[in-house]
């Protein structure tokens with residue numbers, strides 16, 4: 601009991617940090633010395649953005665987060681002490697900026713543009729949505745009352761210059 605108390609006090613405010621520094625001292629890619637840092641551990645079923653997966657594959661020493669698995673308990677560590685390569689981190693940050701510029705921002709701007717269209721009475725049961733499984737593609741889902749409404753919606757949606765692909769899941773309910 602005494603030992604448990606001491607361990608808890610020893611880690612500052614009671615937060616446990618997993619030591620995952622390993623033995624690697626240099627980055628294989630950039631031939632620079634790895635630095636020490638503390639990163640968050642993610643639990644559960646994480647949604648990885650495509651550029652995160654690419655970043656982990658191409659720049660393994662960026663080490664910006666850890667995946668802790670699906671099971672978590674109250675004393676699972678929330679953070680890990682690791683080693684990372686500053687050059688790998690720069691490359692991952694560049695990937696993230698490129699992904700925001702080419703995918704996230706165009707999708708967000710398109711959803712803003714179509715708000716007016718979706719305000720029309722015929723399209724009150726239609727929403728714009730983001731498909732996370734398809735590289736953050738934007739799409740429409742919901743229902744309209746007629747084939748003519750659906751045709752008109754598609755014309756307006758295409759005219760607003762959507763990022764491609766545009767994904768449709770709008771049904772006609774009479």
Ligand SMILES: [Zn+2]
Pocket residue numbers: 627628629630631661685686687688689
């Ligand atoms: Zn590196």
